Amino acid sequence: MADNTAKPLIETTGLVKKFGSFTALNGVDLKVYPGEVHALLGDNGAGKSTLIKILSGVFKPTAGEIRVEGKPVSFTSPRDATEAGIGTVYQDLALNALTSVTRNFFLGREITHFPGPFGVMKMREMDEIATREMAKIGINVADPNQAVGTMSGGQRQTLAIARAIYFGAKVLILDEPTSALGQKQQMEVLKTIRKVQKLGDIAIILITHNEIHARLIADRFTFLSLGEVIGQGASKDLEGDDIKRLMAGGAEIGDLAKELAV
Ligand SMILES: Nc1ncnc2c1ncn2[C@@H]1O[C@H](COP(=O)(O)OP(=O)(O)OP(=O)(O)O)[C@@H](O)[C@H]1O
Ligand SMILES: [Mg+2]
Structure with missing residues (x-):
């Protein structure tokens, strides 16, 4: 659970x-605390996407400030953001379906016996790390050499999340991680998010259209409408009607019902 006395x-x-x-x-204005979803x-x-692209170094803001652990940061590239501990899992996950779990886990950051591109990869060590890191957040991979294409959508999300954390993400940004999945796999992903939350020191920003998921898993929420914050607070304080009203960009639910009554 988020400790709001923390920075x-x-x-x-x-x-x-x-x-x-x-x-x-x-x-x-947005504040996200360690251990908070x-x-x-x-x-x-x-x-929403514009905001996370700024946080992940894809866009530069026109004005305003970003602080990571209290220090102002200015990102000129996604690499800057990654180095500052911002890990973004995009919808397409950037995984290669044809190669193994382990190869996807390391992707360009392989552990080798010798430095440089011709070093021999330490496959066993890498298999162990990939398996262990995924198990930490709830997925037991039977065979780290299996192709990612054989994994479920939920397992792929877990792989992308475990990879971001292992490579140093303190802030984990998840862009609609459940939107392309069936019910059962959506729950799998929510469980993964809960496990990351329980690690206690990572801040998770979850972009979602699913109000039920937001209420199930998030500690707090920020509602954006046309580029402005129109609601912010504890998820438990949100009533269903509030969510629907806010999702509709501030329109009254009655007005929407009228609009639908053709
Ligand atoms: N590169 C761009 N150039 C011009 N306008 C843009 C650009 N990117 C986003 N916009 C505009 O900014 C506004 C916000 O877009 P954004 O993609 O951030 O919305 P979103 O909340 O992520 O929406 P969705 O739920 O559809 O993903 C939109 O009106 C969009 O057309
Ligand atoms: Mg978007």
Whole structure:
């Protein structure tokens, strides 16, 4: 559970992003604490992806500040963000279905006997690490040499999450990790997120359209609408109607019902 007396692991103040004359983010304040799952909610076009792309070094903000563990940071590339401990798991997961679990786990960061591209890979050690790290967050891989293509969607999410954590993510950003999955696999991913949360020292930002998932798994939430924060607080305080109203970008549910009554 999040300890709100702690310092935020990541914090944004007055974050603005303009694309030409269009304002995609208009002064976003966000604080995410260690051990917290923070749901980022909002309708299509609300600015969720724009916000996480700024946090992961893909876009530079037009104005505003980002602090990681209290220190102002300025990312000029995704690599800068990774080095500062921001691990982003995108929807496509960046996995190669044809190669093994272990090869995907290390992907370009293999452990070798000798430095440089011609070093001999320490396959056994790498297999052990990949298996162990995935087991920590709930997936037992029978054979780390199996092709990723043979894993379920939920297991693939776990692989991508375990990899980000092993390579130093203190802030884990998950972009709609359940949206492409069936019910059973969605629960598998939620369990994985819970296990990461229980590690206690990682801050998780969960982008989701699924209000039920947000209520099940998140400690706190931020609702964006047209680039502005229109709701922020503890997930347990959210009532179903609030969520529906906020998801609709602040429109009253009654107005929406009228709109539908053709
Ligand atoms: N590179 C860009 N150039 C111009 N406008 C952009 C760019 N990226 C995003 N936008 C605009 O910024 C707004 C916010 O987009 P964003 O992708 O952040 O929304 P989102 O909340 O992630 O939506 P969704 O739920 O559909 O993924 C949208 O109106 C979008 O058209
Ligand atoms: Mg998006």
